[in-house]
Every structure is written in structure tokens, then in C-alpha cells.
Amino acid sequence: MAAEQHDIIVIGSGFGGATLAARLVAAGARVTLLERGPWRDTDAIRAASIAGRAPLPAGKHFFSHALRRVSASWLPGGQINLHHDGLFDLHYDRQLSMLCSSGVGGGSHVYSAMNVRPVDGYWNGHHDNVCSESLAPHYDWILKQMGSRTAASSSALIPNNIVTDSRRPVWMNVAGVRQPEMGFRFGDGSFSNNSFFGSQDNSKVTLDERLLLPLLERGLNVRDRHEVRDICQTEQGFRLVVMDHKHNRMHTLLARRVVLAAGTLNTLRLLFASRARGSLNGMPALGLGIGGNGDVPAYWACNESGRDYSLGTPCHGRFALDNDATDLTRYGLNGVDCIPMPPTLRARLKRDLVLVGMGADSADGIARWQNGKLSLQYRQQNSPVLADIYRAFDRISALSGKKVYFLRSRPITVHPFGGVRLGQNSASSVISARGEVHDIPGLFVADGSALPAAPGVPPSMTIAAWAGHVAAQLSSSSSSSQQEVA
Amino acid sequence: MTSLATNAHTHLNDWRDAELAELFSTLPAGEAPSGYLHGRLFAVRGLGALPRPLAGAIYKLLSTPINPWRGKSFHGEQGSNHLLWLHGPALGHYRIGKQNGMDGQPSLWLDYNVDRNPSLLRAIRGEARQLRQGQWLCRMLWQNDRGQTTLLWFTLQGAQHGR
Ligand SMILES: Cc1cc2nc3c(=O)[nH]c(=O)nc-3n(C[C@H](O)[C@H](O)[C@H](O)COP(=O)(O)OP(=O)(O)OC[C@H]3O[C@@H](n4cnc5c(N)ncnc54)[C@H](O)[C@@H]3O)c2cc1C
Numbered sequence: 001m002a003a004e005q006h007d008i009i010v011i012g013s014g015f016g017g018a019t020l021a022a023r024l025v026a027a028g029a030r031v032t033l034l035e036r037g038p039w040r041d042t043d044a045i046r047a048a049s050i051a052g053r054a055p056l057p058a059g060k061h062f063f064s065h066a067l068r069r070v071s072a073s074w075l076p077g078g079q080i081n082l083h084h085d086g087l088f089d090l091h092y093d094r095q096l097s098m099l100c101s102s103g104v105g106g107g108s109h110v111y112s113a114m115n116v117r118p119v120d121g122y123w124n125g126h127h128d129n130v131c132s133e134s135l136a137p138h139y140d141w142i143l144k145q146m147g148s149r150t151a152a153s154s155s156a157l158i159p160n161n162i163v164t165d166s167r168r169p170v171w172m173n174v175a176g177v178r179q180p181e182m183g184f185r186f187g188d189g190s191f192s193n194n195s196f197f198g199s200q201d202n203s204k205v206t207l208d209e210r211l212l213l214p215l216l217e218r219g220l221n222v223r224d225r226h227e228v229r230d231i232c233q234t235e236q237g238f239r240l241v242v243m244d245h246k247h248n249r250m251h252t253l254l255a256r257r258v259v260l261a262a263g264t265l266n267t268l269r270l271l272f273a274s275r276a277r278g279s280l281n282g283m284p285a286l287g288l289g290i291g292g293n294g295d296v297p298a299y300w301a302c303n304e305s306g307r308d309y310s311l312g313t314p315c316h317g318r319f320a321l322d323n324d325a326t327d328l329t330r331y332g333l334n335g336v337d338c339i340p341m342p343p344t345l346r347a348r349l350k351r352d353l354v355l356v357g358m359g360a361d362s363a364d365g366i367a368r369w370q371n372g373k374l375s376l377q378y379r380q381q382n383s384p385v386l387a388d389i390y391r392a393f394d395r396i397s398a399l400s401g402k403k404v405y406f407l408r409s410r411p412i413t414v415h416p417f418g419g420v421r422l423g424q425n426s427a428s429s430v431i432s433a434r435g436e437v438h439d440i441p442g443l444f445v446a447d448g449s450a451l452p453a454a455p456g457v458p459p460s461m462t463i464a465a466w467a468g469h470v471a472a473q474l475s476s477s478s479s480s481s482q483q484e485v486a
Numbered sequence: 487m488t489s490l491a492t493n494a495h496t497h498l499n500d501w502r503d504a505e506l507a508e509l510f511s512t513l514p515a516g517e518a519p520s521g522y523l524h525g526r527l528f529a530v531r532g533l534g535a536l537p538r539p540l541a542g543a544i545y546k547l548l549s550t551p552i553n554p555w556r557g558k559s560f561h562g563e564q565g566s567n568h569l570l571w572l573h574g575p576a577l578g579h580y581r582i583g584k585q586n587g588m589d590g591q592p593s594l595w596l597d598y599n600v601d602r603n604p605s606l607l608r609a610i611r612g613e614a615r616q617l618r619q620g621q622w623l624c625r626m627l628w629q630n631d632r633g634q635t636t637l638l639w640f641t642l643q644g645a646q647h648g649r
Contacts, residue, residue: 001504002589003512230497232618239512241497248538250505252512277497278618 006032008474009240009255011228011270014106016447017261018207019142019464023471025220032255033212033220034242036227036262037068037103038085043202044209048216052224052246054085056109056198058338066197068102071374078373084225084245087198091265096292096365096378097412100263104224105208107263109198111414111460112314112331113205114180115148118455118462126422126452129433130469138468142461146183146205151313154186160309162317162330167304171399172319172330179317180329180458195314195334226251231258231270232279237442257442257474259435261467264290264416264448265374271420272369282439283430289421290365290376291454292413294385296357298393298406303351310336310350321399326385326392327456329356355396355404357389358415360456367419380411385456415459420449434477435470446470498623498641499528499549500542506639507589510623515592516616518560518582522572523622523642525557530638558642565596578607587613588627588634596624610637620644 010021013035021033038054039045045053057066068086071079072093087110091098101110117139123132151158158164163174183205184191194204202209212222223244230241237256244251260267268287274280309316309332316330331354336346361383368375380386390408397404423429426438431450437443446467448459455462498506506529528545536544547553554569559576563583566576580596587593596612611634614624622642627634 001508003508234512235514239509241509250501250509252505252509254512278621 003239003252003254006030006253006255008032008257008259009034009238009253010259010261010446011240012036012106012260012262012266012447013104013207013212013222014101014261014263014447015108015142015207015460015463016106016263016450016467017259018105018108018211019467020259020261020446020471020474021220022211022215023141023468024474025215025218027471027475029475031220032253033222034226034228034240034253035104035106035222035224036084036245036266037087037101038224039104039208040109040198040206042199042206042209044206044213048209048213050213054103056200056338057087058193058197058200059340062197062339073370073373073375078371089265091374091376093376093378094410095380096290096376096416097410098265098292098376098416099412099414100265100416103208104212104222105206107460108183108205108207110196111458112195112334113146113183114315114329114458115143115146115183115461116180116457117143118457118459122453122455122462127424127433130422135465135469138465138472139461141468142464143181145210147185148181148183148461149186150179150181151186151317152179154184156186158186158191159312160316160332161312162319165316167307168319169400171321173322174317174319177318177320180315182313182315184313191312191334192310193335193337197335197338200338228262228270229273230277230279231260231274231443233281233440233443257444259444259446259470259474260420260449261445261447264419267445267447267449268367268419269374272367272374273372276369276372280440280443282426283437284426285421285423285428285430287367287369287419288428289363289418289452290367290378290416291361291363291383291418292365292378292411293415293417293454293459294357294359294361294383294389294456295411295413295415296386296389296393296406297412297414298355298357298404300353300355300396300400300402300404302353302400302402303348305351308332308350309353310334321392321395324388324392324395326388327358328389328392329358330354331356355393357392358456358458359385359389360454361385363418363452363454365418378411380409386411415448417448417451417454417459417463420445422450422452434473435466436473444470444474498639499526499545500538501529501639502534503529503531503636503639506623506625507636510587510613510615510625511589511591513615513617513623515584515594515614516622518594519614519622519642519644520560521644522559522568523557523644524572525555525567525640525642527553527555527638527640531636578610579603580610580612587615588625588636594622599629614642617641 041053055061193200225245314334365378567578593613598610
């Protein structure tokens, strides 16, 4: 069988990949999207009769479909692959652990739908040709697509929303705290079970149904369960080695241009592994500038009688403590009904809360590739924001008299970024203002790994905005090369 | 399921014949290698139905001293296979040329029909194409009156690429 030739291949269908593919197809490009995970069996995807859907991890599918892979440098081979259709990837590293997801729609299935812009000026100062002003229309586009708005601006009464919660402790300040916009269909959904284990009834807007489904008719070619294993630069473009998990078959695909959007962790893996094999060369700054966005998740065993915090949107809202600027967010264990467990335990979990502290860390972590395994160096003492969050959690413990559990010396993030960062030159960065790898023309990066600094807020909109920007660069270069041909 | 590995050899060692043929069809003939190259074989005819992890494990085993074949040498238009160590005893010699391969595209052609070989080996042909800088993917063929049959695949890799 002869290898297929493609114009643009996009790897990964999360906030970066789905946005980029959608915008390119809308601009008339021919795009093939390769996603290692399956289409998820949600209402919208079922209604579209997409074949081969995989269940979300719920009920009897919970234990089989929750985890795809666990990786750690001390594991044999560096990783254990649990199920091709698993939803989460966990990478454990002493200095920084990361959690990300798998499936058509990427992180939108597991995220808590906080759609937030970073501080003004976030994009300034990293490259002469990129600035916050030029990225602004791309934020507007994705926020509109996700239908993002604050709970207060919706007419529905959202259970457990922090602003309207009459039993909120007095020290949990919301006055003057900006509440996040959320990508929910407020009004007609139940909100419960629409978060970390997927959007069970489509109350949460996900990228597969929102961006990708409508474009299938317009020629977007989505190949689910296709995992890219190697990217090799050739004279004409790129040769990709792809495992088709549906048919247990390896394929070789050729592409003129490739856009990497496999998420920070997996984009780094692919680039490092391909370079180690000799498939790609250069990228001296690969792995520099890793960060965890200052994430510190905590479990607050508040055990409030008469409460069910799992109702409502997963994110209840943001709050602050007196005389403390630390950005804190409150969540319920939305999705706890999906997990098989004794009823008493479930009832207890519904009475507890999750807190997440977040803020711009110093983005100075380094990823390395050693003996075929990824290892991360991340010194938490370089990022004072982490110590600030630890202090805030200690204060909450003291103020409430209820224990807040968190890992003080083992940072874990659901918002990893960097490592393939944007910058002026190849000595300190990997990609240019076009999103193209400095020393590998035709290879682009459009996911969290491209971010040059910590957004300090949930990053999905920033990643999507970057992908929109890269799509615009690709579209303009395609149309100019078409004009040249004409 | 295979995992990403840092080495071209292990990267391919659980692939099937048809998958390798598809990859091979995308490769350029490139320049002929020169000097001594480490070899590793896989996708042996008849073992194609084995589950991938098992096939991968067998080929990994065949890259240990259990299998005496170490690699090949290329000197101008002549070349040989080497046993026991890379510069070890030579067995199976070939003429190096260029011609269209089984898929009709240009390949480096290793023709074992040379006087120095015992008659059994003279029916062997080899096709090589450049996989990456310093790495070649090769197919070993059996030539008879009815045409050519693939016997197995192997990679050749220069010492500096043998990470
Ligand atoms: C529990 C949780 C809650 C979160 N909540 C929020 C939130 O409220 N707001 C927010 O802004 N952010 C949130 N995030 C973070 C957000 O999900 C990520 O920042 C975002 O998804 C990253 O986008 P991406 O495009 O970089 O990667 P992803 O969205 O992770 O997409 C990458 C895709 O590439 C695929 N892929 C990986 N490797 C390969 C390969 N080799 N071949 C083919 N495909 C591949 C993956 O399967 C995946 O689908 C949350 C994350 C988690 C885990």
C-alpha cells in the first residue's frame, strides 16, 4: 500500500489542535487531524452517528476507561499503558507531575470549563511580531464559540455558585474578585457529572461537538485512535509514523506541513523522541521554560452537613482571603456519581470541597530526555507563588477548623505549559512568531507547550488563541503560495 | 503496544511486513553506505501473525549474541555480511548497484549472485533505502523463477547513530 500524502496534518484535537483545524478548514485548507484517543460516547457525538465511540469513565467503565497511561522515570520503559481509550494521562515526576487527557476534543472533556483571559500584556515582550493586541481577536473568537459567560450573567440559578452561596464563610471574600466565564450551556442542563470525567449530558461545551463535528461535512478529516509515534523531516516535508489503534496497524503518512498540538507533555515527548532517533534535528532550546502555572490542588475536608457540593458547575467560583492577593478557586467533586463506590463514601465526598490555588510561576523548568524517558526539573523555590498558596491553604485550615490536604513538596499541575516556547531565536526558544520551529520549516506548534510564560489563570483560552494566531499565519502563507502558483 | 524508543532499530522491531513496505515506499534510495554498519533484523516471514509484543520480544532476542549476524560492510561496489562481531568473519557477499525495487521505485540493490557465494545464497537479493541520516531500511528477498518473495527486513545503522 502506498503511503498517503497530505497537505496539513494536525496532531492532537484539544484546545490547540481543534481550534487550529477549525480555523484552517473555515479558511478553505485541507486538513487531516490525527487524535490518539477515541470519539467519546456523548449525546452530541451519538446523535451524529459517529462510529466507534468509546464510553466516558463512568459506572462499569470507570476503572477501565479512567486512565490511559501512567508514566514515571522509574517505571520499566518509563510508562505503563493501561487502556487506549482511557481518559487521563498521568506523568509523575518528583519535581513536577502533570495530568492531561486523551480523546477527540482533548482537554475539553476533563476541564472544568473556566474560560479566562490572562492579564493584559501577557503576550508582550516575547517576540517582536506577537503582542496581546494581535492575539485579542483570537480570544474573542474562542470565547464566543464556547458560549462562555459568568454564572451570574446567566438566567439559571446555579447550585453552589460561590457568589450566591448564602452559607459561604465570611472570610471567603468574593467582593471585587473577578468571576470566571464558563463554557456551559446554562439554562437547560443539570451541570452535575459534567466535568472531570467528561460531559455526560452535554451541559458542558466540548470541542468535539462544538468545533469539529460541524466541520466534518466541510472536509475536515478526523482520524481518531491514531497515535503519532515519530515525525521525520524529509526533503518534501514530513513523514509521520502513526499507530492506528482501531486496526492495530502502523501507517506511514506524508505531509507538506505538520502542526503539533498533542498537549505540552506529549508534544515534548514526540519532539524529544523524534530527535533522539535522528528523525528531527536542531531545536537546542527544546525543553526550556516548563511551568505548572502555579497550580496547587487541595482537598478541603469541610464535611458540611446538609450540603451537596457536587451539584452545579464544577467550578463554584473564585475567592480571596483578607489581605491576601492569592488567586483561589473552589470546586465541588462534580462527577462523583460516575465513580462506583459505597454510598456513604459518596455522600461524604459530596460534602467536601476541592480548592485550587493558581498564579504565574517563573516558567523556568527544564524537560530532558534520558534513555527514552522524559524527566522534568522544576525548582519550586524559584516560584514564590507556590509558597503563597501553601500559606493561604494553611490559613483556610485555621479559619475553618477543617483540614486542607495538599502536597507541599510535590507540585502537580493540570495546566502544564512551555518547553517548546515562542521566542526570538533558536538559542533560547523553539518556535517563531508564526508558530514554526526556528530550524525546521513546515513544522508548527499550536498547543500549551508553545506558551512563553505562565498565564497565571486557566490556560485553555490562551492556548486556543495562540492556535488561532498560528492558523492565521498558515492560511496567509497558503494563500500567498497559491497566488505564486497562479 | 509499543513505546517510543530512542533507537531506530527498536522503533521498527514490532512492525509487520505490509507496514514496513508502506514505510519503505516513502524512502529515497539515497547514497550507498560505506564502511561497517550494525544490523538488526525483524519481520521474518512466517512470524507475521504473532502478537506485536511477542514479535518485538523475539526480535529483541535476535539482536543479542544468540544471533551471530552482526551487520554488513560496504566497500565501493562490493559488500559482505559479518558474523560474531562487526568486523568479524565475512559470509554472504554481494554486488552493490541501483535498480527499481519490488514496488517499482529506485533502491540500492544488493545482488548475492556472485561467484564467491555458495549456490544457496545466490538466490538472495537485498533492497536498501535511506531511513534517516546514517540509517537504512532494507528488505531481504528470495529470487526464483516465479519472482521475488520477502524473507525478512532489517535496519543498518552507522556506529555513530547506534544510540
Ligand atoms: C482536570 C482538569 C481540569 C482543567 N480545568 C481547566 C479549566 O477550567 N480551564 C482551563 O482553561 N483549563 C483547564 N484545564 C487545562 C486544559 O485542559 C489544558 O490546558 C488544555 O486542554 C491544553 O490544551 P492543548 O491543546 O495543549 O492539549 P490537550 O487539550 O490536552 O490536547 C492534546 C490532544 O492531543 C492528543 N495526543 C497526545 N499525543 C498524541 C499523539 N502522539 N498522537 C495523536 N494525538 C495525540 C491527546 O489525546 C489530546 O486529545 C484543566 C485540565 C484538567 C486535567
